Amino acid sequence: MKFIQLSETCYYFESAVNIGYIKSGExxxxxDAGLDRQAAKKVISQLEKNELPLTHLFITHAHADHYGGASYIQEQLAVYTFASKEEAAILRNPVLEPLYLFHGALPLPELRNKFLEGPPIAVDEEVTEGTYWFGEQSFECIALPGHSLMQMGVLSDGILYAADSYFGAEQLFKHKIPYIIDAEETLHSLNRLLELNAAGAVPGHGAFEASFKDTVKVNASYHLKVLDSLEKKLTPSGIPFDEVIQSMCEEYDVAAERLSSWLLYRTAITAYLTKLIKEEKxxxxxRDAMLFVRSKN
Ligand SMILES: [Zn+2]
Structure with a gap:
């Protein structure tokens, strides 16, 4: 895990899931805190080696790869933790994630794994969009919903920690059908990123880029492409929703062999569909106790 300095006060740990760090006086x-205690341990020891303090924790959104290491950090150090109110509900009750993915039924044990459910954590302060302080420095919380209910980005010293509002191009293409919960909000959040004044950005998955807005545009057009291919499949007579999932997975070469990955794709495809539903398309x-999707044109 490489520790990279981006500005006088901003750094990040480059990993499969990036972890940001901002220094503010003492x-x-x-x-974010990485997937598990191993990731968190590495972060703590790197900071110690560099004689950098760790007093605060900001969780951008309640996906286990971003907060799974947080409980270990809270056990080891007295950190003051921020998260949005919506994400805090899940951070305090992490079973909610496999629960919502599993249609609200109590999730099977195989879904209660570290990729879908991290250990619960305490949240000291619930944030909304705006300016917050820690140490001697302020930072901006930027609401970036769409990938999760109320994901927050952090902007400080010209560096944007964008969480999963966009993916590095390589990661985006690797995901094939990106995980989102609302396509409209996802596109809206990407537009917000294009308007922001920042010297560069770190996505949750991908490298820091000064020219991040080019990658944001690649993300936006990718989502539009997914929407378009979904819309093209639908007919006025309607097709079973399960067939829509199957056909999208086939087109995007997604294996979705395990229940957990199938549920994630099903959620993302639903999130694209709801945009088309809101547009009345x-x-x-x-029909006969089966869910169908039908185009209205
Ligand atoms: Zn995420």
């Missing part, structure tokens, strides 16, 4: 804040119908 204080230091991590942005598509509707859900129930």
């Amino acid at each position: 204080s230091g804040m991590l942005i 598509v509707e859900f119908i129930i």
Whole structure:
């Protein structure tokens, strides 16, 4: 895990899931905590080696790869933790993630793994969009919903920690069908990123880029492409929702062999469909106790 300095006060740990770090006088804040205690251990020891303080923790959103290491950090150090109110509900009750993925039924044991459910953590302060302080320095919380209910980005010293509002191009293409919960909000958040004044950005997955807005545009057009291919599959007579999932997975060469990955793709495809439904292009119908998707044109 490489520790990279981006400005006088901003750094990040480059990893499969990036972890940000901001120094502010005698204080230091991590942005996200990695998947598990191993990741968190490495972060703590790197900071110690560099004689950098760790007093605060900011969790951008309640996906286990971003907060799974947080409980270990809270056990080891007295950190003051920020998260949005919506994400805090899950951080305090992490079973909610496999629960919502599993249609609200109590999730099977195989879904209660470290990729879908991290250990619960305490959140000291619930944030909304705006300016917050830690140590001697302020930072901006930027609401970037769409990938999760109320994901927050952090902007400080000209560096944006963008969480999973966009992916590095390589990661985006690797995901094939990116995980989102709302396509409209996802596109809206990407537009917000294009308007921001920042010297560069770190996504949750991918490298820091000064020219991050080019990658943001690649993300936006990718989402539009997914929407378009989804819309093209639908017919006025309607097709079973499960067939829509199957057909999208086939087109995007997604294996979705395990229940957990199938549920993640199902959620993302639903999130694209709901945009088409809001635009009144598509509707859900129930026929013989089966869910169908039908185009309205
Ligand atoms: Zn995420």
